[in-house]
Amino acid sequence: MIEIIWLGRGGQGAFTAAKLLGAAYTSDSGDKYALAFPSFGPERRGAPVRAFTKLDTKPVADRSQTEKADYIVILDDTLYEPQLRSLLKEDGNIIVNSKNDIEGALSFDAENIAAELKLPTVNTVMLGLLTGISGVATEENAVEAVKGYMPKKIQERNISAILKAAEEAV
């Protein structure tokens, strides 16, 4: 099973990204199963939030929060802390949106791509980076997920964000 933890702030769309990844992974026919869920509870704009995506080739039975992830994707670098590594599997990686280099993490200036596309948030940029780096889902599937689950008028810019970010990640 591949497990991803998403970290963001309320309103940044971390859970939307978690959900899009689940939808992308399962959009191919065949034995592909996914769960996506937010950290449960009251929601507040700006407060730290976690979201989870679990991907497997058999139905995912364990519905509890991920304790060891393959990837931690951080939408806001103020949420990064070195202790997050304890939530990673041995060969796991942290991907973080930051203008600075961060030791022990793969950092990208996702805001730059988002600004270029006039997107208010970096969630789909981070999804593109994750697919580019990890290959857990193809960019084509991620694009399909945007088409299936985002409002029409913002689809095009978010698709561009995924493709551009995936390219940058390689």
Place this chain on the structure above:
Amino acid sequence: MKKFLSGNEAFAEGIRLARPQVISAYPITPQTIVVEKLSEMVEDGSLKAEYIHVESEHSALSCAIGASAAGARAFTATSSQGLLYMAECLYYAAGGRFPIVMMNADRSTALPWNIYGDQRDSLSQLDSGWIQAYAENAQEALDLALMSYRIAEDKTVSTPFMANLDGFILTHTYETVDIPDREQADRFLPPYETDNRIDFENPKNMAFSAGPDTNYIFKYKEHRGVLAAREVITRTEAEFAEIFGRKYSGLTEDYRTEDAEYIIVTLGSIAGLCRETADKLRENGVRAGVVRIRYMRPFPNEEIAGVLRNAKAYAVLEKDISFGNEGTVFTNVNSALKKAGVNVPGYNFIGGLGGRNISAADIENIYSAIANGTDSVNFIGIGGEENGK
């Protein structure tokens, strides 16, 4: 059509296909999304129903009773304190034999106040006369929504139906769901027709009083109605499988129980992790099995006694406690065994209260505890007590 949906959204899709004519509801976490989705469907015209925003849960069910008494297919949804607030009306709906369907998002009960999932809300209402089903995943939730009306409206049953989804863990978790197409759904579920309704051409007395001389006959018939659901559930699931290709197993679902020595009996979304743990233990030679209770009413007496008969020990894992005694599911399971003359050591494990996580390690510990013998009632992570053993 395959979609990536939450449990709440999947249930709303099932209700859209069931075409209720009246929906009356009051929002409460974690049920909110199911009623939001349904109001959107009414707004965009994809569901032709009267959507009534009411001022409380008591009114939500009262409204549904009124609609059902007018001959309409009615739906409502609630959770936790909302279910408790409508408790008075639960008995009216059941006694009036109104086949209303309600989704309940299982959530803890106050105090301490808490919005997270456990099953103390619905299990406290087992005696209200409603059929009670517990879904494990979003697909089963959708399918239950569609099957619930067939079961509730069957003339031998005529009983309201409560479909329970674990709060957050099921209501707010997204997974792939197959949504049946409309023609197939219409073929499976015809429109509701009943004589138990207000009819100006053919006036009759409804929702009346009945004194000591006749009251017990109504209660006896109410009891027979819930019992009749047993056979109707089997028949409905067989037809469902024929049309939609998905099979369900009646009041319970067994997993690797044929040769099992140690069995966990549970209900709801935790069953998946129990099955996975049983698989893991079997690799180490432990003969572990799982029984998932799908219906608490009617209760699967024969099924449970049949499966546990040859076990060495069983555990009942539930998100509930009847203070001063034990978990209510445990009480029901023990009664089933007693009636069938089965004498196997059983232990109760209370977990997940107020949304607390139940881990794979917790479940492994349950299997080893029952193999070695333990206290009668055990609070996972805290301890146990003999409690009359």
